Amino acid sequence: MAVLQYDFMRRALIVGVLLAVIIPCVGVIVVLKRLSMIGDALSHSSLAGVAAGLIMGVNPILGAGAACMAAALAIEAVRKKIPRYSEMSIAVVMSAGIGLAGVLSGFVRGGANFNSFLFGSIVAISNFEMYLVIFVSAAVLIAFVLLYKELFFIALDERAARIAGVPVGAVNFIFTLLTAVTVSVAARAVGALIVSSMMVVPVACAMQLSRSYKQTVVFSVAFAVVFTLFGLAFSYYARLKPGATIVLAGVLCLVVIIGGKRIWEKLSERQRRPYENEDA
Amino acid sequence: MTAVVQAENLGFRYGDEPVFSRVDFSLAPGDFAAVIGANGAGKSTLLRLMLGELAPAAGSIRLFGCEARRFRDWPKVGFLPQSAPTAGENFPATAEEIVMANLFASIGLLRFPRPKHKARVREALRLVDMGKYSKRLISRLSGGQRQRVMLAQVLVAEPEFLLLDEPTTGVDEAAAAALFALLTRLNRETGLTVMMATHDTERAAAHVSRVLCLENGSLLELDKAQLDEELRHKHKHPAPVLELIS
Numbered sequence: 001m002a003v004l005q006y007d008f009m010r011r012a013l014i015v016g017v018l019l020a021v022i023i024p025c026v027g028v029i030v031v032l033k034r035l036s037m038i039g040d041a042l043s044h045s046s047l048a049g050v051a052a053g054l055i056m057g058v059n060p061i062l063g064a065g066a067a068c069m070a071a072a073l074a075i076e077a078v079r080k081k082i083p084r085y086s087e088m089s090i091a092v093v094m095s096a097g098i099g100l101a102g103v104l105s106g107f108v109r110g111g112a113n114f115n116s117f118l119f120g121s122i123v124a125i126s127n128f129e130m131y132l133v134i135f136v137s138a139a140v141l142i143a144f145v146l147l148y149k150e151l152f153f154i155a156l157d158e159r160a161a162r163i164a165g166v167p168v169g170a171v172n173f174i175f176t177l178l179t180a181v182t183v184s185v186a187a188r189a190v191g192a193l194i195v196s197s198m199m200v201v202p203v204a205c206a207m208q209l210s211r212s213y214k215q216t217v218v219f220s221v222a223f224a225v226v227f228t229l230f231g232l233a234f235s236y237y238a239r240l241k242p243g244a245t246i247v248l249a250g251v252l253c254l255v256v257i258i259g260g261k262r263i264w265e266k267l268s269e270r271q272r273r274p275y276e277n278e279d280a
Numbered sequence: 281m282t283a284v285v286q287a288e289n290l291g292f293r294y295g296d297e298p299v300f301s302r303v304d305f306s307l308a309p310g311d312f313a314a315v316i317g318a319n320g321a322g323k324s325t326l327l328r329l330m331l332g333e334l335a336p337a338a339g340s341i342r343l344f345g346c347e348a349r350r351f352r353d354w355p356k357v358g359f360l361p362q363s364a365p366t367a368g369e370n371f372p373a374t375a376e377e378i379v380m381a382n383l384f385a386s387i388g389l390l391r392f393p394r395p396k397h398k399a400r401v402r403e404a405l406r407l408v409d410m411g412k413y414s415k416r417l418i419s420r421l422s423g424g425q426r427q428r429v430m431l432a433q434v435l436v437a438e439p440e441f442l443l444l445d446e447p448t449t450g451v452d453e454a455a456a457a458a459l460f461a462l463l464t465r466l467n468r469e470t471g472l473t474v475m476m477a478t479h480d481t482e483r484a485a486a487h488v489s490r491v492l493c494l495e496n497g498s499l500l501e502l503d504k505a506q507l508d509e510e511l512r513h514k515h516k517h518p519a520p521v522l523e524l525i526s
Contacts, residue, residue, distance in 0.1 A: 032371065146390045153381040156371060159361070163331065163354045164384045164437065206372075211417060213373040 003236050011130050012122045012232055012242065018137040019186050019198070020228040024206075024220035025144045026182050027199035029175060031207075032155040034087075038075065039196025041090045042183040045071035045097025047192050049184070050117045051104035060117065061129060061188050068180035071097055076176050120191030120243035122232070129188060136185045140178050147171060152213060190243035201250035202227065208257045227253065282345045284309055284441050284473045285330060291338030292325055299325050301338065303499040305492060309440070312467040312474045314484035316510070317494035323477035324362070326494065327445050330475075331359060343441070355385040358439030364430040365423035365450040375421070375429045376414040379404055382433045404436035405429070408462065424455030431459070435466075442466075444476035448483065456480065460487045482511060 003009050030038055046064035053063025071093050078089030108114045116124065125133075144151070150171045153161040162168045186195040206219035231246030238245075283306040291301035299322040307313055315323050328334045329341050332348040343351045351357075361367075368378060379401045380393060386400075387393050405411045408428040418426055427447070434442065442463075448456035464487045466472045478484050484491060491502045493510065502510060 149381065149384065149387065149393070150389070152373070152377070153384060156368065156373065156378065156381060159333075160359070160382065160433075161384070163357065163359055164382050165354050166384050167389070210372050211374070212415075213371075213377050216372045 003233060008123050008125070009232075009236065011125050011127070013229075015125050015130055015133045015189050016122055016228040016232055016242075016246075017225055018133055019182075019189055020202075020224035021221050022137045022140040022144075022182055023186055023195070023198045024202045024224045025140065025217065026175075026179050027203045028206075028217050028220055029151050029155050030179065030199055031203045035090065036200050037087065037090045037094070037196070038072075038179065039183060039199040041075060041094035041097065042068045042071050042180060043187050043192040043195045044094050044101065046184050046187045047101035047114075047117060048097050048104055050187070050192075051101055051108050051114060054108045054114060055104065059128075060113070061132060061184060064117070064187050064192075065181055065184035067097070068184040069177060072176040072180040076172065117187055118191055118193050119241050120187070120189050120194060122189040122242045125189060129185075133185050133189070136181050140182055143174060143178055147174065151175060190246060191241075194243045194247050197247040197250065198224065201247065201254055205250065205254050205257055208254075208261055223250070223253065281309065283307060283342070284311070284344060285475070286342045286345075287339065288341075289339030290329070290336055290341050292322065292329060292334065293337045298337075298497060300494060300497045300499065303339070305499060305501065307441075307473055307475060307490075309473055310467070310471045311490055312464070312488045313476075313490040313492060314481075314488045315475065315477045315492045315494060315499075316479070316481050316484065317477075321494040322497075323494055324445055326499075327359075327443055327475075327477055330443060331357070355437050356440045358434035358437060358442045360427075360431055360434050360442070360444040360447060362446040362449055364427040364447070367426055367430050368418035369426075370419055373418055374415050375405060375410060375418055375432075376401055378418055378429055379433045379436050382437050385437060400436055401432075404432040407435060408432045409458075424451040424458075427451055427455065427459070431462075439472070441473045442475070444474070444478075446477055446479065448478060448480045456483065460484075463487070485511060 004013065027039070030036060046068045049063035049065065049067025050060040051063075052067065053060035056063075074096075075089045075093045078092055079086040082088060105114055150161070150166050153164065153166055154168055154171055158168055183195055186198065190198055202220045202224035203216070205223045206216045210216040210219050227246050227250040231249050232242055234240070234249070235242040235245040285305075285307040287303050287305050290303040292299045303326075315326060317323050325334065329336060330343060330348055332351055335349055341348045344353065344356060346353075380397065383393065383397050383400065387397055402411065402414065405414050408431050410425060410428050410432060413421060413425065413429075418429060421429065444463075447459055451459070460483055463474055467474050474488075476484070481491075485507050491507055493500050493502050500506075
């Protein structure tokens with residue numbers, strides 16, 4: 001465990017594992033609500049907040065958080081106006097976010113800090129940022145556990161949830177805020193361009209293997225933690241970007257699972273056939 | 281006794297296009313009613329008005345004595361949508377988890393299910409003959425089985441009034457027959473008030489106690505003779521095209 005002798009690697013490990021726990025919790029609901037692109041829209045919008053923060057001399061993570069929340073609320077507002085084409089709201093907000101980030105980035109002095117938000121810099125996390133991640137993770141996790149059945153019902157059938165008395169508007173609003181703060185803290189660590197993959201890939205892997213909703217949540221978190229640990233270790237030794245390595249490990253795992261599942265299904269089908277013939 | 285549903289001079293229009301007007305009817309507790317009518321006659325619209333999802337253009341519709349748009353006691357009402365056979369097609373949840381979701385009112389906000397809730401879920405699944413599939417992913421069930429799980433989800437909350445939108449659409453003959461038999465049994469044994477929008481006039485006529493027909497923008501309750509006439513009319517299918525050509 002020579003890799004953990006450095007402070008920056010220990011901080012990276014703590015932040016990485018905490019994010020690996022909370023991002024898939026949000027990701028499960030995002031995927032099941034068919035809003036997978038929301039992570040992209042929020043993370044791209046967060047870049048506008050990062051640029052604004054750097055220009056005004058405010059911590060860029062706080063700027064990213066404010067931009068993410070504004071973007072998330074805008075998505076909800078547009079989604080309510082055009083419910084039949086709700087995915088359009090994501091495209092509209094993402095375009096506005098990218099546009100604003102592009103314009104504001106032109107006014108940022110020394111682009112290195114801004115660029116570090118594109119692919120993340122988990123090993124360059126400061127103590128303040130680590131404490132922020134710990135606080136946000138605790139808040140997201142508590143909210144997710146307390147709203148577990150409400151979020152499940154809304155993701156399954158929003159109309160039925162409303163009829164059953166679930167305060168759909170309030171729960172959706174809280175979830176939107178949770179998504180926004182998760183994306184804004186994750187953008188610093190794994191990168192704005194990668195955070196949405198972290199939201200979707202572990203969930204996609206879990207959905208291939210799970211046999212219940214609860215399993216999907218547990219497996220998603222487990223996959224994300226494994227990808228993070230592997231990605232951090234591998235990127236350290238191979239001198240790669242950690243955020244990108246974590247996501248690539250996830251995508252590779254998903255390909256292996258899908259391929260393995262197909263082979264397994266074919267083999268089981270072949271094993272079943274002789275008995276079917278005997279019956280015939 | 282308060283009517284379960286009471287519509288008075290009810291009218292609705294989509295923009296400038298009227299759907300129906302001057303609709304008057306009421307359902308008493310224990311009624312088993314079917315709303316029949318051609319496509320676009322407004323059957324689903326009538327259900328959506330009852331659920332408070334649409335506002336009447338004229339008149340009023342009340343649920344348990346309260347204006348539908350202001351009604352808040354939703355656990356009293358169960359609703360099985362037309363999409364029930366395809367519900368949760370790609371959703372990674374078991375039948376048990378899906379049924380448990382509708383116990384929200386009983387469990388409470390920010391609280392967790394207790395053993396009594398799990399027992400109620402098992403009982404609801406057993407009632408619709410899906411007990412042995414409780415741990416199965418909903419995506420691995422057939423359309424008819426999925427519909428039964430969704431019905432269990434509605435019944436688990438022990439509603440007093442059950443609304444169904446085209447419940448025999450997308451399910452096979454056997455599943456449709458089993459559904460009607462179950463609804464009849466529930467209506468007789470528990471006094472559950474049932475109202476369904478359906479195209480299946482023949483089956484409805486054999487099971488329900490009242491048939492309401494939406495036609496040409498108005499609602500008419502059919503008596504026995506009118507219902508027989510309706511059934512005869514429905515069976516006067518035009519000659520097949522090939523027959524006409526030959």
